Amino acid sequence: MPVTNFEFKEKYQYRNGFDSYFESEAVPGALPVGHNSPQKPPLGLYAEKLSGTAFTAPRHENKQSWLYRILPACAHPPFAEVSAPNESLGRGGAEHPLRKLHHIPNQLRWDPFDHEEDTDFVSGLHMVAGAGDPTLKQGCAMYVYAAGRSMDERSAFYSADGDLLVVPQEGVLDIKTEMGWLLVRPMEICVIPRGVRYQVRLPAGPARGYALELFQGRFVLPELGPIGSNGLANARDFQAPVASFDEDCGETAFDGVNEYAVTGKFNNVLHRTVQRHTPFDVVAWHGNYYPYKYDLGRFNTIGTISFDHPDPSIFTVLSAPSDHPGTSIADFVIFPPRWLVGEDTFRPPWYHRNTMSEFMGLIQGGYDAKKGGKGGFVPGGASLHNVMSGHGPDAESYEGARNAELKPAKVGEGSCAFMFESCLMVGVTDWGLKTCQKVQEAYSEHSWGSVKVHWKKTSV
Numbered sequence: 255m256p257v258t259n260f261e262f263k264e265k266y267q268y269r270n271g272f273d274s275y276f277e278s279e280a281v282p283g284a285l286p287v288g289h290n291s292p293q294k295p296p297l298g299l300y301a302e303k304l305s306g307t308a309f310t311a312p313r314h315e316n317k318q319s320w321l322y323r324i325l326p327a328c329a330h331p332p333f334a335e336v337s338a339p340n341e342s343l344g345r346g347g348a349e350h351p352l353r354k355l356h357h358i359p360n361q362l363r364w365d366p367f368d369h370e371e372d373t374d375f376v377s378g379l380h381m382v383a384g385a386g387d388p389t390l391k392q393g394c395a396m397y398v399y400a401a402g403r404s405m406d407e408r409s410a411f412y413s414a415d416g417d418l419l420v421v422p423q424e425g426v427l428d429i430k431t432e433m434g435w436l437l438v439r440p441m442e443i444c445v446i447p448r449g450v451r452y453q454v455r456l457p458a459g460p461a462r463g464y465a466l467e468l469f470q471g472r473f474v475l476p477e478l479g480p481i482g483s484n485g486l487a488n489a490r491d492f493q494a495p496v497a498s499f500d501e502d503c504g505e506t507a508f509d510g511v512n513e514y515a516v517t518g519k520f521n522n523v524l525h526r527t528v529q530r531h532t533p534f535d536v537v538a539w540h541g542n543y544y545p546y547k548y549d550l551g552r553f554n555t556i557g558t559i560s561f562d563h564p565d566p567s568i569f570t571v572l573s574a575p576s577d578h579p580g581t582s583i584a585d586f587v588i589f590p591p592r593w594l595v596g597e598d599t600f601r602p603p604w605y606h607r608n609t610m611s612e613f614m615g616l617i618q619g620g621y622d623a624k625k626g627g628k629g630g631f632v633p634g635g636a637s638l639h640n641v642m643s644g645h646g647p648d649a650e651s652y653e654g655a656r657n658a659e660l661k662p663a664k665v666g667e668g669s670c671a672f673m674f675e676s677c678l679m680v681g682v683t684d685w686g687l688k689t690c691q692k693v694q695e696a697y698s699e700h701s702w703g704s705v706k707v708h709w710k711k712t713s714v
């Protein structure tokens with residue numbers, strides 16, 4: 255389904271701004287004026303509130319939207335558990351992915367995950383690692399997805415477990431959400447909040463990428479501190495959809511002939527209902543709880559102009575804070591092309607052990623300090639350096655950087671790695687460790703087995 259220019263203009267008139275209060279109506283007059291829930295909302299619509307935070311959350315954290323729709327979301331037959339679409343999602347009980355995690359202090363790296371022909375975005379979503387529990391609204395999980403086809407046009411998906419940050423690596427995602435359309439390409443990301451229903455279409459062939467689900471809290475822009483009032487990801491570059499709707503429904507919720515499958519991820523288990531009316535019937539909405547996208551190319555990368563390699567927090571796009579200031583349940587950090595000018599500096603990442611866990615992926619190109627090629631860190635692959643697991647440049651990269659002439663140099667041209675950094679010790683799922691068959695053997699030995707001793711008792 256290629257997207258025509260006309261459709262493009264109609265579908266993708268975004269509203270710009272992070273954490274803004276927007277209103278959008280696909281039909282003029284669909285939004286009630288000065289009221290949220292009048293006795294009879296305009297145009298015979300139903301008013302439905304979608305809460306993203308507790309009703310009583312403080313104002314600066316409070317998130318909600320009012321949806322004006324043809325039929326309310328509750329009008330559906332009961333949900334039933336779906337038989338497992340893949341091994342990492344869909345089963346309850348002892349098979350539950352978060353109950354079978356492997357906590358491994360070894361450094362782990364994965365070859366690029368396979369493309370899958372027979373899956374859509376939901377059946378091709380695999381939990382690789384995670385920590386916590388969606389039932390307690392604690393923790394987060396890291397996923398990869400591989401989809402060979404669009405979701406059925408009569409289907410929708412939502413997660414009751416958390417907000418999903420999607421990082422496409424290959425293939426375009428044309429996402430129809432309850433609140434309008436988002437077109438998300440590699441080098442762009444999107445966030446779909448908990449509960450928002452959506453359908454992922456693939457207008458340009460197979461898609462593969464990464465995702466992070468936040469069971470707890472939500473993404474905010476990082477503090478800028480002494481950087482000042484602009485820099486890193488700027489608020490105006492985040493884009494929200496405009497209202498767009500389908501009209502397919504019967505006279506009442508349960509007559510009509512058309513059937514729409516709505517699949518919910520509820521404590522990581524998929525449940526499905528088949529209802530008679532389209533879930534994409536929101537004619538207008540207003541609020542600050544909405545899906546959004548961001549073009550990583552707009553990231554204003556900041557770094558040293560004197561010496562030493564700064565902490566990677568300087569590259570944070572979005573941060574999901576815990577209750578402890580400065581410590582995140584997850585940060586989304588990118589390593590875009592940038593100039594390195596540090597004098598008398600070891601320019602690649604230093605060797606380190608981190609109290610946070612670091613899950614990394616590569617959208618395109620290469621990553622300084624890691625060899626590419628087969629068995630290396632390559633686009634579509636991943637790595638996990640867990641809490642206090644030592645890591646850093648491989649031996650070859652270390653020698654190169656140690657001996658490099660320190661002229662100003664641009665690194666990462668055409669590249670972009672990213673990191674999901676979490677204060678939690680993440681466990682790897684069975685799928686991530688075994689089923690996917692992508693874990694690189696001897697990653698640690700290949701990388702650091704031949705680090706040389708440079709030590710001399712006396713300096714010359």
Ligand SMILES: O=C(O)Cc1cc(O)ccc1O
Nearest residue numbers: 565566602603604612645673
């Ligand atoms: O381990 C990594 O490659 C990620 C990383 C990058 C960096 O520039 C500094 C610290 C860090 O963990």
Ligand SMILES: [Fe+2]
Nearest residue numbers: 606612639645
């Ligand atoms: Fe690191």
